[in-house]
Amino acid sequence: MSPRAEASSRKQSRRVAAWIYAVINPIIESLLREQAFLDVGNLTWRSYSGRCEMIRNIQDYVEAFQWPNYQTFLAEHSKSPFQVGFREHDNYIKVLNEIATEVFRIFLGPGQFRRAMDNLIAIFRSSQGDSGAINTPPDSPDVLWDEIAQHVINNSQTLPSHYVIAKFWNSSGRELLRFRTTTEFEPVLRASNALLGHSRSLSQSLERFRLKLSRDYDVPAAPVPGLSFDE
Amino acid sequence: MYPNPSIPVQQVLILDTGPLWELILYASIRDLRFGRLRSDLRYLRADTHYDAFTAFIAKFSRRITTPHVVSEIGSKVIKTRPSEGQAPIWGIVHEEFRAMRMDETLFKLLEMPLPLVAKVGATDASIVELGLNYGRTKSLVVSVDSALIAECKRAGLDAKDIWEILAA
Numbered sequence: 001m002s003p004r005a006e007a008s009s010r011k012q013s014r015r016v017a018a019w020i021y022a023v024i025n026p027i028i029e030s031l032l033r034e035q036a037f038l039d040v041g042n043l044t045w046r047s048y049s050g051r052c053e054m055i056r057n058i059q060d061y062v063e064a065f066q067w068p069n070y071q072t073f074l075a076e077h078s079k080s081p082f083q084v085g086f087r088e089h090d091n092y093i094k095v096l097n098e099i100a101t102e103v104f105r106i107f108l109g110p111g112q113f114r115r116a117m118d119n120l121i122a123i124f125r126s127s128q129g130d131s132g133a134i135n136t137p138p139d140s141p142d143v144l145w146d147e148i149a150q151h152v153i154n155n156s157q158t159l160p161s162h163y164v165i166a167k168f169w170n171s172s173g174r175e176l177l178r179f180r181t182t183t184e185f186e187p188v189l190r191a192s193n194a195l196l197g198h199s200r201s202l203s204q205s206l207e208r209f210r211l212k213l214s215r216d217y218d219v220p221a222a223p224v225p226g227l228s229f230d231e
Numbered sequence: 232m233y234p235n236p237s238i239p240v241q242q243v244l245i246l247d248t249g250p251l252w253e254l255i256l257y258a259s260i261r262d263l264r265f266g267r268l269r270s271d272l273r274y275l276r277a278d279t280h281y282d283a284f285t286a287f288i289a290k291f292s293r294r295i296t297t298p299h300v301v302s303e304i305g306s307k308v309i310k311t312r313p314s315e316g317q318a319p320i321w322g323i324v325h326e327e328f329r330a331m332r333m334d335e336t337l338f339k340l341l342e343m344p345l346p347l348v349a350k351v352g353a354t355d356a357s358i359v360e361l362g363l364n365y366g367r368t369k370s371l372v373v374s375v376d377s378a379l380i381a382e383c384k385r386a387g388l389d390a391k392d393i394w395e396i397l398a399a
Contacts, residue, residue, distance in 0.1 A: 026316070030319075032264075033263060033264055033319075036264060048329075053322050053325075053326075054262070054263070054319060054322055056318075060318065061316075062316070063316035064316065159330070160281070160285045160330075161282070161285040161286045161288070161289040162254075162284075162285040162286075162288035162289050162294075162330075162331045163330040163331055164330065164331060164332050166289065167289075
């Protein structure tokens with residue numbers, strides 16, 4: 001490499017380092033985390049927001065003050081598959097949020113799920129006697145129903161004891177998780193699997209791209225203490 | 232103090248920053264795979280410790296803290312410096328507070344006794360005031376801060392260090 005080309009590469013390497021450390025690495029980490037959630041059927045969907053709280057759009061996986069680096073990464077790779085891949089990822093989440101919200105509404109409408117839930121709550125309360133309070137007094141019944149349906153959507157197996165509905169859920173929740181095999185729930189599983197497949201493919205592509213950048217610009221894949229790009 | 236130490240007579244559990252931060256760290260490691268935070272855990276290092284502590288919390292019908300404590304939690308979130316930003320950990324904080332129905336009561340600075348604030352700081356003073364507000368026999372303060380626990384006891388409040396709960 002000529003001295004001029006070498007100098008140019010050194011200059012570029014600082015930008016590449018910014019992309020790797022502030023954009024690519026956080027996105028890969030976040031994608032791996034969302035895959036871990038989806039692998040066990042936990043959408044992290046919340047009834048109060050109607051969306052997956054821990055599974056977010058790609059830009060949300062980058063710290064806000066690093067968004068300029070994210071934007072330059074996209075601008076410099078406008079013809080790469082990442083632009084499309086990121087958009088598709090976000091669209092899969094949008095669809096999943098919409099479907100989960102719709103299934104939540106179906107669950108809480110008049111139907112089998114609602115009847116089963118009310119029945120289990122009544123049985124739990126009668127078995128508990130005076131200590132049968134499932135939730136704290138200020139909560140309306142709606143809050144309890146919302147939370148129970150949310151745990152079915154998120155495939156919650158057991159809840160920590162300090163969660164107010166833990167006693168009910170850990171004794172009766174398995175009965176309600178059976179509703180995950182009903183036809184009403186199928187669209188959620190399909191949308192979740194579609195997102196999982198895309199997320200895996202995207203994280204693998206980003207890992208390969210990081211390796212290429214790392215080789216081409218001699219930038220380590222993670223910051224190394226004492227190694228700077230200032231010279 | 233009680234016929235059976237595992238059954239609290241108080242109804243209101245007042246949680247200081249330390250115990251709440253332990254719950255948040257544990258959940259962040261478990262749910263977010265933030266394994267590097269494991270070294271920050273001081274008390275809930277094993278599942279058995281977590282189970283014991285959460286079971287203890289479950290015995291109280293009301294769990295409460297102050298906005299000063301939330302502010303301290305905010306400082307701790309910033310110090311974790313996750314590369315993905317603070318949003319995931321705030322998500323955990325939000326989830327923990329929501330799922331355990333954590334309540335908050337504000338004590339304004341000017342409403343707290345200046346000598347107490349000057350002695351222990353605004354956050355600890357808010358915890359002492361919160362305990363006094365509920366009455367000396369109805370609340371239990373849980374902290375990891377021995378100075379706060381001593382101050383609570385001086386004020387006639389029942390207070391426990393988290394290790395006392397784990398050792399019971």
